Amino acid sequence: MASTSLCALCATPLGAAGETCGRCGARPVHYWVRVLCEFQCRGCGHWAPLNYLDLDGSVLCQHCGLEQVFSNSSWQEALEFAQAVGDLAGGPDGRWPHSVVSIGLDNPFAAVGSPKRPEAVHAQSGSITEDGLQIPKTLRIKAAPEHPRDPETGQPLTFQLLAPWELRSTAPASGRTRTYKAAKPNLPWVEPVAAIVSEEYRSDQLTANVGQSPTGVAILQCPSCGGTLRPEPGCRAIDCSFCHARCRIPERLRYVIRSPNVAAEPWWILFSGPSDLRKRLEAGEETDAGNGADKARKNAPKVVREASLIEEPSVTDRRLYWLMTIVVCAAAWLVSTFWAGSLVE
Numbered sequence: 001m002a003s004t005s006l007c008a009l010c011a012t013p014l015g016a017a018g019e020t021c022g023r024c025g026a027r028p029v030h031y032w033v034r035v036l037c038e039f040q041c042r043g044c045g046h047w048a049p050l051n052y053l054d055l056d057g058s059v060l061c062q063h064c065g066l067e068q069v070f071s072n073s074s075w076q077e078a079l080e081f082a083q084a085v086g087d088l089a090g091g092p093d094g095r096w097p098h099s100v101v102s103i104g105l106d107n108p109f110a111a112v113g114s115p116k117r118p119e120a121v122h123a124q125s126g127s128i129t130e131d132g133l134q135i136p137k138t139l140r141i142k143a144a145p146e147h148p149r150d151p152e153t154g155q156p157l158t159f160q161l162l163a164p165w166e167l168r169s170t171a172p173a174s175g176r177t178r179t180y181k182a183a184k185p186n187l188p189w190v191e192p193v194a195a196i197v198s199e200e201y202r203s204d205q206l207t208a209n210v211g212q213s214p215t216g217v218a219i220l221q222c223p224s225c226g227g228t229l230r231p232e233p234g235c236r237a238i239d240c241s242f243c244h245a246r247c248r249i250p251e252r253l254r255y256v257i258r259s260p261n262v263a264a265e266p267w268w269i270l271f272s273g274p275s276d277l278r279k280r281l282e283a284g285e286e287t288d289a290g291n292g293a294d295k296a297r298k299n300a301p302k303v304v305r306e307a308s309l310i311e312e313p314s315v316t317d318r319r320l321y322w323l324m325t326i327v328v329c330a331a332a333w334l335v336s337t338f339w340a341g342s343l344v345e
Helices: 072-088 276-282 315-344
Strands: 030-040 047-050 058-060 067-069 120-123 127-130 133-136 140-145 158-163 166-170 177-181 193-197 209-212 218-221 237-239 246-248 267-272
Touching: 030 072, 047 058, 072 120, 072 127, 072 140, 072 267, 072 276, 158 177, 158 193, 166 193, 177 193
Parallel strands: none
Antiparallel strands: 030 047, 030 140, 030 267, 058 067, 120 140, 127 133, 158 166, 166 177, 193 267, 209 218, 237 246
């Protein structure tokens, strides 16, 4: 699988998951996860896309334009799920096998990334009460271990981490670069996130503004010259026809142009370090990860790696074993002979 065989930064093939890159020297702490997120609108009932990590406490439905309260606890649950998929996918023990304890029997994501199960899905349900408001939890996320690729050639992109939550990508064939930057929130549960690749976080383009035409109709304007932008429905960026500046259309303004393409788009999260689910599985704690056949096998005993705990028997031990075997067999023969003779008499 691409996510476990490529360096997360320079995209060099690695011999094994968790191996230090021989080209750029990057430590095997980072790994990419592709996610696809959406939520169910409380107004129109449609599934609306969540194409970036929207942590301001509200989300906008791209179908009906309704702004609605959204709990950040839904994002916390989604990030923990995505990190667990990236960490545990690709084999019984995932990315970092423990030296003593195997979690293969409990790992709900061992087969994720294979042709039979390319991704894992988690659908939230129920509601949560915050500040007296009951907020439904309807976030649905699909996650897969996958390295970001050039959409034109399909080749893996290379990356340079510039700062926390800031990085530059380079397409190997064309040399085209893009930069992504987001403000890192002061929340403990986002610490495993090192960077995010999403069109919403493009920092190498200007961000279009929303304004009003003389007739009061909402329009998009170039932030450089103030000229009116007339993008085609569904486009993510446009060149200003006046000053030729490249302008990005932010997610919340796409509703202004009534884009018919409101399906969720993939974006990528660069995680760092083992997931909380791995730590719980290695500690023997019960979990509710996965669903259906993928639920953790709660009653299965932990498998201990024999090579690390069981010593090879010595020559003396083997001799004693065979001597005791001979003695037991001889005693059994004598008893059976005596019993047979007594029956004859």
